[in-house]
Amino acid sequence: MKSVLITGCSGGIGLCLAEGLRREGYHIFATARKTADVAQLKQQGFDAFVLDLSSSESINTAITKIFEQTDDLYGLIHNGAYGQVGALEDISRQALKEQFETNVFGWHELTHLVLPKMKLKNKGRIIYLSSVLGFVAMPFRGSYNASKFAIEGLVNTLRLELSSTNIQLSLIQPGPIESNFRINAYKAFMKQVDMNNSDYQSNYEKMIKRLQSDELAAFTLPAAAVLKCAQHALSTKQAKIHYRVTFPAKLFAILIRLLPARLMDKILNKAGGGGER
Numbered sequence: 395m396k397s398v399l400i401t402g403c404s405g406g407i408g409l410c411l412a413e414g415l416r417r418e419g420y421h422i423f424a425t426a427r428k429t430a431d432v433a434q435l436k437q438q439g440f441d442a443f444v445l446d447l448s449s450s451e452s453i454n455t456a457i458t459k460i461f462e463q464t465d466d467l468y469g470l471i472h473n474g475a476y477g478q479v480g481a482l483e484d485i486s487r488q489a490l491k492e493q494f495e496t497n498v499f500g501w502h503e504l505t506h507l508v509l510p511k512m513k514l515k516n517k518g519r520i521i522y523l524s525s526v527l528g529f530v531a532m533p534f535r536g537s538y539n540a541s542k543f544a545i546e547g548l549v550n551t552l553r554l555e556l557s558s559t560n561i562q563l564s565l566i567q568p569g570p571i572e573s574n575f576r577i578n579a580y581k582a583f584m585k586q587v588d589m590n591n592s593d594y595q596s597n598y599e600k601m602i603k604r605l606q607s608d609e610l611a612a613f614t615l616p617a618a619a620v621l622k623c624a625q626h627a628l629s630t631k632q633a634k635i636h637y638r639v640t641f642p643a644k645l646f647a648i649l650i651r652l653l654p655a656r657l658m659d660k661i662l663n664k665a666g667g668g669g670e671r
């Protein structure tokens with residue numbers, strides 16, 4: 395049975411991956427940052443551990459426990475992350491730092507700890523939940539954009555460095571997927587952005603309504619669409635480098651190659667909804 399470690403399994407895409415890959419016969423190490431969620435995962439029969447990506451100590455403790463159970467981890471799925479919304483002029487150094495601690499540095503540290511074991515076996519698959527916002531930028535999402543662009547830079551480099559090994563890296567780049575992402579983005583916004591002292595106060599009022607609403611964005615797909623890509627990336631002989639999920643992700647991947655930068659800016663500004671979406 396091949397073992398796969400997944401971060402951020404409290405809900406959304408992470409939980410869907412854990413459940414779906416277990417059904418496919420993988421042994422899942424499901425991790426979440428809150429003890430209550432870990433207890434819930436254990437109740438569901440998972441080997442579950444606390445793993446908070448913003449804490450080196452938590453990452454190291456989790457990895458030590460997992461390596462006590464196996465020295466043969468086949469897959470690592472970097473999933474746990476959150477979206478910090480807000481115009482960049484309203485994002486403090488601290489807010490950006492926190493975004494990177496979870497979305498980038500935590501992922502890198504985990505890779506750094508797992509890679510030597512994979513290299514010893516000369517096999518493994520590492521899957522990164524990037525985003526359409528990992529290759530195109532949208533206004534009012536700069537902090538999240540920067541974190542996903544950073545992940546893409548790290549993966550594109552690591553893939554070259556590992557090209558002579560049997561360890562394969564894949565980037566899954568979804569557009570809108572059904573999950574708790576928007577409500578968690580709302581929480582991060584309320585924590586970090588002083589909207590009453592912002593030039594964008596009225597935009598934010600509209601944005602908040604959207605983040606709190608249950609209405610799905612156009613072209614939203616269920617998390618199972620991401621599961622399908624992860625299954626492929628784990629099981630096929632040659633995993634794809636990019637898995638683009640949803641129509642907008644596929645479309646933007648083409649447009650960014652074809653259109654001049656200024657025209658692309660106009661399209662992205664429109665798609666970004668001027669901070670109101």
Ligand SMILES: NC(=O)c1ccc[n+]([C@@H]2O[C@H](COP(=O)([O-])OP(=O)(O)OC[C@H]3O[C@@H](n4cnc5c(N)ncnc54)[C@H](OP(=O)(O)O)[C@@H]3O)[C@@H](O)[C@H]2O)c1
Pocket residue numbers: 401402403404405406407408426427428445446447448472473474475476496523524525526567568569570571572573574575576578
């Ligand atoms: N949904 C989308 O439209 C979409 C589109 C493109 C890419 N993605 C990417 O898909 C991945 C999963 O997101 P999702 O849509 O499933 O959102 P979600 O429902 O909000 O789930 C995010 C998961 O990440 C966890 N997380 C947050 N901070 C963490 C930390 N410090 N340490 C460990 N785990 C942490 C959350 O745990 P808590 O419950 O404890 O907060 C939760 O389990 C993310 O990488 C996201 O960037 C999502």
